[in-house]
Amino acid sequence: MLPTPCYVVGDAHLGVASREAERGLLHLLRTVPEDARSLVIMGDLFDFWFAWRHAMPRVGFRALAALADLHDAGIPVLWIGGNHDCWGGEALRAETGAEYTLDPWRGLIGPWDTLLAHGDGLRDKEDAPYRRLRTVLRHPLSITAFSWLHPNLATWIAARSSHTSRKARARDGGAGLLAVGSAALADPDGPRLVLHGHSHVPMLRQTGRGVYGNAGAWYLDQQYLVIDDAAITRRQWNGATPATVLDRIERQAL
Numbered sequence: 001m002l003p004t005p006c007y008v009v010g011d012a013h014l015g016v017a018s019r020e021a022e023r024g025l026l027h028l029l030r031t032v033p034e035d036a037r038s039l040v041i042m043g044d045l046f047d048f049w050f051a052w053r054h055a056m057p058r059v060g061f062r063a064l065a066a067l068a069d070l071h072d073a074g075i076p077v078l079w080i081g082g083n084h085d086c087w088g089g090e091a092l093r094a095e096t097g098a099e100y101t102l103d104p105w106r107g108l109i110g111p112w113d114t115l116l117a118h119g120d121g122l123r124d125k126e127d128a129p130y131r132r133l134r135t136v137l138r139h140p141l142s143i144t145a146f147s148w149l150h151p152n153l154a155t156w157i158a159a160r161s162s163h164t165s166r167k168a169r170a171r172d173g174g175a176g177l178l179a180v181g182s183a184a185l186a187d188p189d190g191p192r193l194v195l196h197g198h199s200h201v202p203m204l205r206q207t208g209r210g211v212y213g214n215a216g217a218w219y220l221d222q223q224y225l226v227i228d229d230a231a232i233t234r235r236q237w238n239g240a241t242p243a244t245v246l247d248r249i250e251r252q253a254l
Contacts, residue, residue: 001109005038009025012219026063033073037075119180169217174201204246223236223246233248
């Protein structure tokens, strides 16, 4: 169980994010202990992440340090791995203290029965080719072979092979993942809250038996979600506190 209030941030893509977006994220992470009791990262914190045996990418070093500080302050951090930061989760756990998983996470966030998944590969037909590619990319032999490359070369290759999944929002406007989430919410044994990332489309919507949400892409919008016992809000970071509330769904209305 994650305590509330819980901040939810997605798709920061540090490495291609602007300096302003990265500074804003660091500022938000530093304010977490003032207002929140837990943090969820919905994947793709980095535009590229890989943990070699004796090296890690220097991009995002300050963000990792901020996450480690949260752990040391007693703030639990749950990290749902995305398609850009899916290699080297053990190093991320060791360095930050975060709970890191590539699998969907089902559990309680405060009173909310919640299902979390990054969202890559979840659409039935549209994502079928990607699912086949993902099987290859995440195979232990592929990871071992990639680890033999020099980090500079490996990073150069990675930066030039993932343009389509970082440059814009999903072409369907997030409808595909909304449909996946709505199906889960309609299941009698399903959750009451489903959160995805990946599409880069910020969203908060009452559907089926509960609420579907997406924090969007921090590097594009600097938006995030806040879950508390009474409601879920979608907020716009504006460099100060309190942030601008864009949407709100009350739990008692469900």
